[in-house]
Amino acid sequence: MTALLDSLLELIRRTSAEIPDDVQQAILQSLENEKKGTIAESALKIIERNIALAKQKSQPICQDTGSILFYVDAPIGFDQIHFAETAREAVKLATKKGYLRQNSVDSLTGKNDGTNVGPGSPALHFHQHRNSTIEVRLVLKGGGCENVGAQYSLPDEKLHANRDLAGCRTAILDAVMQAQGKGCGPGILGICIGGDRATGYELSKTQFLRRLEDRNPNPELDRLEQDILSTANELGIGPMGFGGKTTLLGVKICAANRVPASFFVSISYMCWAYRRQGIALNPATGTVQSWLY
Amino acid sequence: MTPLQAPFTQEKIRALRVGDAVEVSGVMFTGRDAVHKYLHEGGSLPPEVNLRNGILYHCGPVVMKDEAGQWKVTAAGPTTSIREEPYQWQIIRDFGVRAVIGKGGMGQRTLDACREHGCVYLHAIGGAAQVLAECVKRVRNVYMMEKFGAPEAIWELEVEAFPAVVTMDAHGGSLHDQVLAASQAALARSASSPR
Numbered sequence: 001m002t003a004l005l006d007s008l009l010e011l012i013r014r015t016s017a018e019i020p021d022d023v024q025q026a027i028l029q030s031l032e033n034e035k036k037g038t039i040a041e042s043a044l045k046i047i048e049r050n051i052a053l054a055k056q057k058s059q060p061i062c063q064d065t066g067s068i069l070f071y072v073d074a075p076i077g078f079d080q081i082h083f084a085e086t087a088r089e090a091v092k093l094a095t096k097k098g099y100l101r102q103n104s105v106d107s108l109t110g111k112n113d114g115t116n117v118g119p120g121s122p123a124l125h126f127h128q129h130r131n132s133t134i135e136v137r138l139v140l141k142g143g144g145c146e147n148v149g150a151q152y153s154l155p156d157e158k159l160h161a162n163r164d165l166a167g168c169r170t171a172i173l174d175a176v177m178q179a180q181g182k183g184c185g186p187g188i189l190g191i192c193i194g195g196d197r198a199t200g201y202e203l204s205k206t207q208f209l210r211r212l213e214d215r216n217p218n219p220e221l222d223r224l225e226q227d228i229l230s231t232a233n234e235l236g237i238g239p240m241g242f243g244g245k246t247t248l249l250g251v252k253i254c255a256a257n258r259v260p261a262s263f264f265v266s267i268s269y270m271c272w273a274y275r276r277q278g279i280a281l282n283p284a285t286g287t288v289q290s291w292l293y
Numbered sequence: 294m295t296p297l298q299a300p301f302t303q304e305k306i307r308a309l310r311v312g313d314a315v316e317v318s319g320v321m322f323t324g325r326d327a328v329h330k331y332l333h334e335g336g337s338l339p340p341e342v343n344l345r346n347g348i349l350y351h352c353g354p355v356v357m358k359d360e361a362g363q364w365k366v367t368a369a370g371p372t373t374s375i376r377e378e379p380y381q382w383q384i385i386r387d388f389g390v391r392a393v394i395g396k397g398g399m400g401q402r403t404l405d406a407c408r409e410h411g412c413v414y415l416h417a418i419g420g421a422a423q424v425l426a427e428c429v430k431r432v433r434n435v436y437m438m439e440k441f442g443a444p445e446a447i448w449e450l451e452v453e454a455f456p457a458v459v460t461m462d463a464h465g466g467s468l469h470d471q472v473l474a475a476s477q478a479a480l481a482r483s484a485s486s487p488r
Contacts, residue, residue, distance in 0.1 A: 046418045053423040063368035063422040112442035144373040182397035184419035235476040273420035
């Protein structure tokens with residue numbers, strides 16, 4: 001086994017089995033906030049126990065090990081083809097070992113060949129940068145939360161949402177409302193204001209690479225993030241939609257330019273089982289230099 | 294916490310109310326998208342799959358074979374139930390299911406079928422694959438594996454103290470409807486007093 005294959009396999013294992021620290025902190029905090037003796041509190045207690053058990057047993061936190069999304073930042077001259085081949089190999093191996101469920105289905109025939117490798121799986125996003133470092137981030141995003149994602153085209157007459165930040169706020173809160181508990185809340189929203197239908201969703205998902213406690217450098221977006229978070233948590237949807245104080249754990253928003261004719265707000269919902277990890281690789285050997293979260 | 298031992302009598306199921314926390318023990322069968330569509334289209338179940346007075350669990354588990362060749366469930370949380378809304382009422386009616394376990398809740402047709410036929414919807418904790426896998430004491434069998442693949446196959450599981458919450462009862466009560474209405478009212482209040 002090459003060092004790169006080894007590193008990617010370990011990245012997949014750890015992403016699937018271990019919740020990142022920032023997310024765990026947020027879940028513990030929400031457990032403290034919930035009213036004692038409620039079903040919301042008992043749901044969060046089971047979630048807390050599940051996180052500990054998955055780590056201890058090195059088993060998937062959630063059986064839906066999700067869409068496999070790699071984000072790779074690499075220097076000029078980096079061999080993307082070799083990386084992609086190795087990543088596919090690592091995914092196959094991880095599936096054999098049970099770190100990933102046999103989770104990839106041919107959309108036309110309905111066949112699941114059990115490898116998790118096929119058209120579009122895993123998804124690989126490469127970004128070139130001028131540093132010498134190689135950073136690989138992985139997000140495993142389950143289908144339940146993916147299904148409650150939503151894209152709004154503003155103006156939206158039914159929602160009275162115009163092409164401004166107030167309109168974006170209305171659309172985002174509508175998405176939270178529609179999702180209720182179906183996306184395995186408490187959830188985290190990744191949002192892109194602008195872009196086209198494809199880039200809007202793509203960029204909304206890159207927001208999941210941010211740490212939960214970070215703040216948006218753009219003051220307007222920062223205000224919107226804080227506002228949506230506190231407003232959503234007053235709606236009483238709660239963990240699993242059982243009612244309660246914690247509907248969202250975080251809101252992350254970016255903006256992209258749009259064409260004058262379009263104004264999309266693209267909202268991706270991440271479940272509490274927020275599986276995101278990353279590694280910095282030694283460029284010479286392919287071994288793991290450090291963990292990014 | 295109410296312990297529930299499958300199979301169930303209708304009386305036992307009708308005694309449950311929205312908001313009750315339960316712990317389920319006994320046999321359950323998994324069935325998700327492919328199985329529901331198949332049954333809706335008139336497909337028949339293998340004779341060993343007896344859902345009468347039993348449990349249908351919306352779940353696509355991770356199952357591995359151990360060294361001895363025994364199946365072992367290594368992750369087994371619920372999947373989103375609303376996708377089965379077009380089919381569930383019919384399966385409750387035709388197969389005599391007493392408890393559907395899943396997540397996210399279901400709609401009016403399922404709620405009506407629960408009331409009419411004496412069935413409840415039990416909400417498990419979505420994503421809690423390890424806690425719930427621990428409750429699976431044995432895999433008794435698997436059916437239709439060839440046809441549907443591992444996550445979509447019908448797994449016959451023996452469980453102990455599987456935690457869930459009654460969110461739709463056999464009297465027309467739905468926690469999902471209650472929370473939706475309350476959150477809509479809260480949102481309307483927040484919209485009328487913007488920050």
